[in-house]
Amino acid sequence: MLPRVIIIGRPNVGKSTLFNRLVGKKLALVDDQPGVTRDRRFGDVELAGMKFTIVDTAGWEDEDPSTLPGRMRAQTEVSISDADAVLFVIDARAGLTPLDNEIGNWLRTADVPVIVVANKAEGRSGDSGILEAFSLGLGEPLGISAEHGEGTADLFEALWPIIGEKSEAAEALVALDEDEEDENGVPTGPLKLAIVGRPNAGKSTLINRLLGEDRLLTGPEAGITRDSIAIDWQWPDPQSGETREIRLIDTAGMRKKRNVVEKLEKLSVADARRAVDFAEVVVLLLDATKGLEHQDLKIASLAIEEGRALMIAINKWDVAAEPSKLFxxxxxxxxxxxxxxxxxxVIAVSAKTGKGLDQMIAAAFELRETWSKRVSTSALNRWFDDALEANPPPAPGGKRIKLRYITQAGTRPPRFVVFGSRLDMLPTSYERYLVNGIRRELGFGAVPVRVVLKASKNPYAEGC
Structure with missing residues (x-):
């Protein structure tokens, strides 16, 4: 494993901005209001040749453990158990606060190296805050500006003595190829599985159940998850006994568009939509106590439009009323x-009891295999000829539409190109006939299938 560096600090000191700066991408949501980050987010960093994993955490707040901020703090406390180093971020312009001192006292009792990072120190505005940070007793603070990229060289110099040797050792072992395929073209890399749905459907609870730990923040409050969180996990397949790699992606709940008015929720929903685009298989999680609503169909349509393989899981099955009728x-x-x-x-599951979860994961692997399937040109055209013979294309206005042949242009999702003449006159109903035939006869089931019509370049084709 790459060395792991944890970012810790009170709300609104720029932890997520620093995270995004180090990973080189805007992965974590950033906003002026405090408490944006709630779950731990992981990212890979290469800083002057040194590679490590950076972990963004929720802002530390002094609240009752039963409250949402209190549960967020508990997640942060757990995060340092396997850390190689901690970046303790303070706001250099604001100076030390009582909460900073409380965090510093806690970190001094932790058995992990701590680097104090005085953020927002651009210009000379943060000089007094940097001097104050010496009083924490955690060594010399580093003055940086995460927003402007200042101080990264100093950060490298501070981290290298702590994690440099482990980074070099781990780099020799890291050789991941997520798009690797076997000899039949079936993906063998980690299954990218996104869990989507309306708020409070139980997405984070389901992932925690799969992992066997409270990895994601959960609770009765709707809309707890804001960032899309990717978690690498190994699933023990009960059928084969093999261990299979999965990248689980938790997403923010998606409400009706007219109800999403706050900027932060808009950012969360946009992040969830990007997670759908990144995924291979999307699980739409329904709440058995609420059934299927119009918003669920909108979310499903989004996944289909993006060409993702889609499946439905009905959660809270253990408390469903009239389950057979509901299903x-x-x-x-x-x-x-x-x-x-x-x-x-469609699979009935329970994040609370674990019912149906292995069945759901197994179905997701099968769905990805179908989504990645390629049909030989000869077999494809044999089907095509039979389909044309069983139901010839119409001849609008007495003009014959000629469909010549078909080829598969790609996979993930399956894409096909039909060549012929007068294709602009082909009715949409006939295109649906071809798509349904591909699904039914060639074994593509319910995965999205794309069919593109391409006119022949032969100048004499129109007369044929």
Whole structure:
């Protein structure tokens, strides 16, 4: 493993800005209001050739452990258990606060090296705050500006004696290829599995159940998750006995667009949409106590439009009323509301008891395999010829539409190109006939299938 460096500090000192600066991407949500970050977020850093994992944490607040801020602090406290170093971030312009001193007292009792980082020290505005930070008794503070990228060289010099040797040793062992395929073209890298749904459907609770630990912040409050959090996990397949790699992606709950008015929630929803685009398989988590709502169909349509393989999991099955009626009703509503991908896998699960979770993961691997499937050109055109013979294309206005051949242009999602003449006259209903035939006859099931019509370049084709 790469060495792990944890960012800790009170709210609004610039922890997530520093995280984004080090990873070189805007992965963590950043806003002026305090308490934006709630769950731990991991990122890979290469700083002047030194590689390590950086962990962003929630702002430390002195609140009752049963409250949301208190539970956020507990997540932060847990984060240093496997840390190689801690970056304790303070606001150099504001100077030390009583909460900074409380965090410093706690860190002095921890068995982990601590580097005090005085952020927002651009110009000379933070000089007094840097001098104050000496009183923490945690060594010489570093003055930096995460927003402007100042002080990263000093940060490297401070971290190298602590993690440099471990970074070099780990680098020789790290050789991950997430897009690796076997000889049949089936992906063998980690399954990128995103869990999406409305607020309070139980997404974070489900992931915690899979992991067997309270990795993500949960509670009765709706909308706890803000950032999309990716977690690498190994699933012990009960059927084969093998261990399979998965990257679980937790996302913020998606409410109806008209209800999303706050800037921070808009950022969270946009982050969730990006997570869908990053995923291979998307699990739409429904709440069994609320059934299928219009917003669920909107979220499902988003995943399908992005070309992701989609499946449905009905959570809280242990408290569902009339479960058989509910299950059949949801399947019927899905077929009606998502006619373009009828037959989506639907699985009843319970994040509380663990019911159906292994079945859900196994189905996700099968779905990815289908989503990545490639059909040989010969087999594809045999099907195509049979489909044309069974139902020839129409001849609008007496003009014959000629469909010549088909080829598979890509996978993930499956993409096909149909070549012919007068394709602009081909009815949409006939395109649906071809797409449904590909799904039904060639084994693509309910994964999104793209069919593109391409006119022949032969100048004599129109007369054929």
């Amino acid at each position: 059949n009703g949801i399947k019927f509503a899905l077929d009606e509301g998502l006619a373009q991908v009828r037959g989506l896998p």
